[in-house]
Amino acid sequence: MVELGPEDGRLTVHTGRSGAIAKVGHDLELVVTRWHATLDDDAVELTADARSLRVHSGKGGISPLGDEEKAAIAQTIDDEVLKGTPITFRSSRVTARAGGLDVEGELELLGVRGPLSFALELDDGHLTGRATVKQSDWRIKPYTALFGTLKVADNVDVAIDATLPRSTPDG
Protein backbone atom coordinates (compact mmCIF):
# COMPACT_ATOMS: atom_id res chain seq x y z
CA MET A 1 0.00 0.00 0.00
CA VAL A 2 1.17 3.50 -0.84
CA GLU A 3 0.23 6.52 1.24
CA LEU A 4 0.12 9.99 -0.24
CA GLY A 5 -0.28 13.46 1.23
CA PRO A 6 0.53 17.09 0.46
CA GLU A 7 4.26 16.42 0.91
CA ASP A 8 4.13 14.04 -2.06
CA GLY A 9 2.30 16.20 -4.55
CA ARG A 10 -0.62 18.45 -5.30
CA LEU A 11 -4.33 17.86 -5.05
CA THR A 12 -6.04 20.72 -6.87
CA VAL A 13 -9.58 21.85 -7.62
CA HIS A 14 -10.36 23.72 -10.84
CA THR A 15 -13.52 25.80 -11.19
CA GLY A 16 -15.00 27.56 -14.17
CA ARG A 17 -17.68 30.24 -14.40
CA SER A 18 -20.99 30.92 -16.06
CA GLY A 19 -23.75 33.51 -15.92
CA ALA A 20 -24.49 36.73 -17.78
CA ILE A 21 -21.35 38.48 -16.50
CA ALA A 22 -19.06 35.42 -16.45
CA LYS A 23 -16.33 37.54 -18.05
CA VAL A 24 -15.76 39.48 -14.81
CA GLY A 25 -15.18 36.30 -12.81
CA HIS A 26 -12.13 34.06 -12.65
CA ASP A 27 -11.42 30.43 -13.39
CA LEU A 28 -9.88 29.29 -10.13
CA GLU A 29 -7.20 26.82 -9.23
CA LEU A 30 -7.51 25.88 -5.59
CA VAL A 31 -4.97 23.79 -3.73
CA VAL A 32 -6.11 21.32 -1.09
CA THR A 33 -3.50 21.72 1.63
CA ARG A 34 -4.61 18.87 3.93
CA TRP A 35 -5.44 15.50 2.41
CA HIS A 36 -4.49 11.86 2.68
CA ALA A 37 -4.78 9.06 0.14
CA THR A 38 -4.00 5.38 0.09
CA LEU A 39 -3.38 3.47 -3.08
CA ASP A 40 -3.44 -0.28 -3.57
CA ASP A 41 -3.76 -2.57 -6.54
CA ASP A 42 -7.40 -3.10 -5.65
CA ALA A 43 -8.39 -0.07 -3.56
CA VAL A 44 -8.08 3.72 -3.61
CA GLU A 45 -9.15 5.97 -0.75
CA LEU A 46 -8.86 9.69 -0.21
CA THR A 47 -9.89 12.07 2.53
CA ALA A 48 -9.58 15.84 2.27
CA ASP A 49 -10.09 18.63 4.77
CA ALA A 50 -12.78 20.90 3.35
CA ARG A 51 -11.35 23.83 5.31
CA SER A 52 -7.93 23.49 3.72
CA LEU A 53 -8.68 24.82 0.23
CA ARG A 54 -6.58 27.82 -0.73
CA VAL A 55 -6.84 29.85 -3.91
CA HIS A 56 -3.63 29.41 -5.86
CA SER A 57 -4.50 31.37 -8.97
CA GLY A 58 -7.32 32.86 -11.00
CA LYS A 59 -7.50 33.20 -14.77
CA GLY A 60 -9.61 35.71 -16.64
CA GLY A 61 -11.62 38.48 -15.01
CA ILE A 62 -11.22 42.20 -15.44
CA SER A 63 -8.50 42.54 -12.85
CA PRO A 64 -6.10 40.03 -11.24
CA LEU A 65 -7.09 38.41 -7.97
CA GLY A 66 -5.36 40.04 -5.01
CA ASP A 67 -4.42 38.34 -1.75
CA GLU A 68 -7.47 39.83 -0.02
CA GLU A 69 -9.80 38.43 -2.68
CA LYS A 70 -8.13 35.01 -2.59
CA ALA A 71 -8.57 34.87 1.18
CA ALA A 72 -12.19 35.97 0.82
CA ILE A 73 -12.93 33.18 -1.66
CA ALA A 74 -11.45 30.58 0.70
CA GLN A 75 -13.59 32.04 3.49
CA THR A 76 -16.69 31.86 1.30
CA ILE A 77 -16.00 28.19 0.51
CA ASP A 78 -15.76 27.50 4.26
CA ASP A 79 -18.82 29.51 5.21
CA GLU A 80 -21.21 28.95 2.32
CA VAL A 81 -20.14 26.03 0.15
CA LEU A 82 -18.31 23.11 1.79
CA LYS A 83 -18.90 24.30 5.37
CA GLY A 84 -16.08 22.16 6.73
CA THR A 85 -17.89 18.88 6.04
CA PRO A 86 -15.88 15.67 5.47
CA ILE A 87 -14.75 14.87 1.95
CA THR A 88 -14.07 11.19 1.36
CA PHE A 89 -13.67 8.93 -1.64
CA ARG A 90 -13.67 5.14 -1.42
CA SER A 91 -13.24 2.92 -4.43
CA SER A 92 -15.57 0.03 -5.11
CA ARG A 93 -13.64 -1.28 -8.10
CA VAL A 94 -10.10 -0.72 -9.31
CA THR A 95 -9.00 -2.10 -12.65
CA ALA A 96 -5.31 -2.24 -13.45
CA ARG A 97 -4.30 -1.56 -17.04
CA ALA A 98 -1.16 -0.68 -18.89
CA GLY A 99 0.03 2.67 -17.58
CA GLY A 100 -2.41 3.08 -14.73
CA LEU A 101 -5.65 2.28 -12.97
CA ASP A 102 -9.31 2.82 -13.75
CA VAL A 103 -11.13 3.64 -10.54
CA GLU A 104 -14.83 3.53 -9.70
CA GLY A 105 -16.17 4.42 -6.31
CA GLU A 106 -18.20 6.72 -4.12
CA LEU A 107 -17.52 10.32 -3.18
CA GLU A 108 -19.06 11.83 -0.07
CA LEU A 109 -19.50 15.57 -0.23
CA LEU A 110 -21.64 17.63 2.14
CA GLY A 111 -23.07 14.39 3.52
CA VAL A 112 -24.23 13.19 0.10
CA ARG A 113 -22.71 10.08 -1.47
CA GLY A 114 -22.53 9.67 -5.20
CA PRO A 115 -20.67 7.58 -7.78
CA LEU A 116 -17.45 8.88 -9.24
CA SER A 117 -15.08 7.26 -11.69
CA PHE A 118 -11.75 8.43 -13.02
CA ALA A 119 -8.48 7.22 -14.47
CA LEU A 120 -5.11 7.37 -12.73
CA GLU A 121 -1.96 7.35 -14.83
CA LEU A 122 1.25 5.90 -13.45
CA ASP A 123 4.53 6.66 -15.13
CA ASP A 124 7.78 5.72 -13.43
CA GLY A 125 6.47 6.50 -9.96
CA HIS A 126 4.63 9.61 -11.07
CA LEU A 127 0.88 9.60 -10.50
CA THR A 128 -1.57 11.88 -12.26
CA GLY A 129 -5.35 11.86 -12.58
CA ARG A 130 -8.36 14.05 -13.03
CA ALA A 131 -12.00 13.63 -12.06
CA THR A 132 -14.99 15.80 -12.88
CA VAL A 133 -17.45 16.44 -10.07
CA LYS A 134 -20.82 17.81 -11.11
CA GLN A 135 -21.86 19.78 -8.05
CA SER A 136 -25.60 19.39 -8.58
CA ASP A 137 -25.19 15.58 -8.48
CA TRP A 138 -24.19 16.08 -4.83
CA ARG A 139 -27.15 18.45 -4.30
CA ILE A 140 -24.84 21.45 -4.23
CA LYS A 141 -26.31 24.56 -5.80
CA PRO A 142 -23.35 26.14 -7.62
CA TYR A 143 -22.30 29.34 -5.90
CA THR A 144 -23.79 32.50 -7.38
CA ALA A 145 -23.17 36.18 -6.78
CA LEU A 146 -24.62 39.49 -7.90
CA PHE A 147 -28.22 38.31 -8.19
CA GLY A 148 -27.32 35.20 -10.16
CA THR A 149 -25.45 37.05 -12.90
CA LEU A 150 -22.14 35.41 -11.91
CA LYS A 151 -22.00 31.67 -11.18
CA VAL A 152 -19.48 28.96 -10.55
CA ALA A 153 -19.86 26.35 -13.29
CA ASP A 154 -21.59 23.14 -12.21
CA ASN A 155 -18.67 20.93 -13.27
CA VAL A 156 -15.59 21.16 -11.07
CA ASP A 157 -12.40 19.27 -11.89
CA VAL A 158 -10.25 17.67 -9.21
CA ALA A 159 -6.70 16.75 -10.17
CA ILE A 160 -3.86 14.92 -8.51
CA ASP A 161 -0.21 15.15 -9.46
CA ALA A 162 2.09 13.29 -7.10
CA THR A 163 5.24 11.27 -6.84
CA LEU A 164 4.79 7.87 -5.25
CA PRO A 165 6.99 7.93 -2.17
CA ARG A 166 6.98 5.20 0.40
CA SER A 167 5.56 1.73 0.68
CA THR A 168 4.46 0.31 4.00
CA PRO A 169 5.70 -3.19 4.90
CA ASP A 170 2.26 -4.73 4.40
CA GLY A 171 1.86 -3.10 1.01
Added chain:
Amino acid sequence: MVELDHAFSTGKPTDYNWDAILDLERVIPCVEGGKVIERTSPEQAKAEIKVKMGAMSMTFKGTVEVAERDDDAHRALLRIKSRDSGGQGYANADVEFTLNDGGGTIHTAAQISGKAASMGEGVVTTVLDALIKDFTEKLAAI
Protein backbone atom coordinates in the same frame (compact mmCIF):
# COMPACT_ATOMS: atom_id res chain seq x y z
CA MET B 1 -26.42 56.74 -17.42
CA VAL B 2 -28.19 53.37 -17.42
CA GLU B 3 -31.94 53.35 -18.04
CA LEU B 4 -34.10 50.30 -17.43
CA ASP B 5 -37.81 49.52 -17.47
CA HIS B 6 -39.54 46.80 -15.50
CA ALA B 7 -43.07 45.78 -14.71
CA PHE B 8 -44.27 44.18 -11.52
CA SER B 9 -47.44 42.68 -10.20
CA THR B 10 -48.58 42.32 -6.64
CA GLY B 11 -52.16 41.20 -7.13
CA LYS B 12 -53.15 43.89 -4.64
CA PRO B 13 -55.23 47.04 -5.11
CA THR B 14 -53.58 50.24 -6.31
CA ASP B 15 -54.14 52.07 -3.01
CA TYR B 16 -52.39 49.29 -1.13
CA ASN B 17 -49.42 49.36 -3.54
CA TRP B 18 -49.31 53.16 -3.39
CA ASP B 19 -49.01 53.15 0.41
CA ALA B 20 -46.39 50.40 0.23
CA ILE B 21 -43.99 52.06 -2.20
CA LEU B 22 -44.21 55.38 -0.37
CA ASP B 23 -43.39 53.74 2.94
CA LEU B 24 -39.59 53.84 2.80
CA GLU B 25 -39.24 51.48 5.75
CA ARG B 26 -41.12 48.82 3.79
CA VAL B 27 -39.82 49.45 0.30
CA ILE B 28 -36.06 49.86 0.97
CA PRO B 29 -35.61 46.35 2.48
CA CYS B 30 -37.13 44.96 -0.72
CA VAL B 31 -33.77 45.72 -2.32
CA GLU B 32 -31.46 42.78 -1.59
CA GLY B 33 -28.90 44.02 0.94
CA GLY B 34 -30.83 47.27 1.49
CA LYS B 35 -31.75 48.65 4.89
CA VAL B 36 -32.95 51.86 6.46
CA ILE B 37 -30.41 53.41 8.79
CA GLU B 38 -32.61 56.31 9.91
CA ARG B 39 -35.97 57.63 8.84
CA THR B 40 -35.24 61.37 8.78
CA SER B 41 -38.72 62.46 7.65
CA PRO B 42 -41.87 60.79 6.29
CA GLU B 43 -40.45 61.22 2.79
CA GLN B 44 -36.74 60.76 3.37
CA ALA B 45 -34.45 58.14 4.89
CA LYS B 46 -30.78 57.47 5.35
CA ALA B 47 -30.13 54.04 3.92
CA GLU B 48 -27.47 51.62 2.75
CA ILE B 49 -27.19 48.77 0.31
CA LYS B 50 -24.62 46.06 0.76
CA VAL B 51 -23.85 44.20 -2.45
CA LYS B 52 -22.27 40.86 -1.60
CA MET B 53 -19.88 38.97 -3.80
CA GLY B 54 -18.90 36.04 -1.63
CA ALA B 55 -16.97 37.22 1.39
CA MET B 56 -16.26 40.50 -0.42
CA SER B 57 -18.86 43.24 -0.47
CA MET B 58 -19.44 46.83 -1.48
CA THR B 59 -21.58 49.08 0.67
CA PHE B 60 -23.27 52.20 -0.68
CA LYS B 61 -24.60 54.64 1.91
CA GLY B 62 -26.78 57.64 1.24
CA THR B 63 -30.32 58.91 1.12
CA VAL B 64 -33.59 57.83 -0.41
CA GLU B 65 -36.30 60.44 -0.80
CA VAL B 66 -39.72 60.65 -2.35
CA ALA B 67 -38.77 63.50 -4.72
CA GLU B 68 -42.08 63.71 -6.58
CA ARG B 69 -45.53 62.25 -6.04
CA ASP B 70 -48.78 62.51 -7.95
CA ASP B 71 -51.44 60.89 -5.82
CA ASP B 72 -54.09 61.09 -8.54
CA ALA B 73 -51.95 59.42 -11.21
CA HIS B 74 -50.31 57.10 -8.69
CA ARG B 75 -46.89 58.14 -9.92
CA ALA B 76 -43.94 58.62 -7.57
CA LEU B 77 -40.26 59.34 -8.07
CA LEU B 78 -37.82 57.98 -5.53
CA ARG B 79 -34.40 59.63 -5.68
CA ILE B 80 -31.40 57.67 -4.41
CA LYS B 81 -28.04 59.31 -3.76
CA SER B 82 -25.28 57.17 -2.33
CA ARG B 83 -21.53 56.84 -2.06
CA ASP B 84 -19.35 53.74 -1.94
CA SER B 85 -18.34 53.68 1.72
CA GLY B 86 -15.07 51.90 0.90
CA GLY B 87 -14.02 53.92 -2.12
CA GLN B 88 -14.49 56.98 -4.26
CA GLY B 89 -17.49 55.82 -6.27
CA TYR B 90 -21.12 56.77 -6.12
CA ALA B 91 -24.43 55.24 -7.15
CA ASN B 92 -27.33 57.57 -7.83
CA ALA B 93 -30.69 56.66 -9.28
CA ASP B 94 -34.11 58.09 -10.04
CA VAL B 95 -36.68 55.34 -9.72
CA GLU B 96 -40.11 56.22 -11.09
CA PHE B 97 -43.09 54.09 -10.10
CA THR B 98 -46.35 54.25 -12.01
CA LEU B 99 -49.01 52.09 -10.44
CA ASN B 100 -52.01 50.39 -11.85
CA ASP B 101 -54.44 47.94 -10.36
CA GLY B 102 -52.49 44.86 -9.27
CA GLY B 103 -49.02 46.19 -9.99
CA GLY B 104 -47.20 48.80 -11.98
CA THR B 105 -44.08 49.78 -13.85
CA ILE B 106 -40.68 50.99 -12.75
CA HIS B 107 -38.41 53.23 -14.80
CA THR B 108 -34.88 53.43 -13.44
CA ALA B 109 -32.25 55.95 -14.48
CA ALA B 110 -28.98 55.23 -12.70
CA GLN B 111 -25.52 56.75 -12.64
CA ILE B 112 -22.74 54.66 -11.15
CA SER B 113 -19.04 55.48 -10.85
CA GLY B 114 -15.95 54.03 -9.21
CA LYS B 115 -15.04 50.37 -8.76
CA ALA B 116 -18.48 49.05 -9.72
CA ALA B 117 -18.52 51.09 -12.94
CA SER B 118 -15.00 49.95 -13.84
CA MET B 119 -16.48 46.57 -14.78
CA GLY B 120 -18.08 48.25 -17.79
CA GLU B 121 -21.53 49.58 -18.62
CA GLY B 122 -22.72 46.21 -19.97
CA VAL B 123 -21.91 44.51 -16.68
CA VAL B 124 -23.45 47.32 -14.62
CA THR B 125 -26.62 47.15 -16.72
CA THR B 126 -26.86 43.36 -16.37
CA VAL B 127 -26.36 43.42 -12.59
CA LEU B 128 -28.72 46.36 -12.11
CA ASP B 129 -31.36 44.64 -14.23
CA ALA B 130 -31.03 41.49 -12.07
CA LEU B 131 -31.19 43.60 -8.88
CA ILE B 132 -34.40 45.31 -10.00
CA LYS B 133 -36.00 42.03 -11.09
CA ASP B 134 -35.21 40.62 -7.66
CA PHE B 135 -36.67 43.81 -6.15
CA THR B 136 -39.92 43.41 -8.14
CA GLU B 137 -40.28 39.82 -6.90
CA LYS B 138 -39.92 40.98 -3.30
CA LEU B 139 -42.29 43.87 -4.01
CA ALA B 140 -44.92 41.32 -5.03
CA ALA B 141 -44.92 40.02 -1.47
CA ILE B 142 -44.84 43.39 0.27
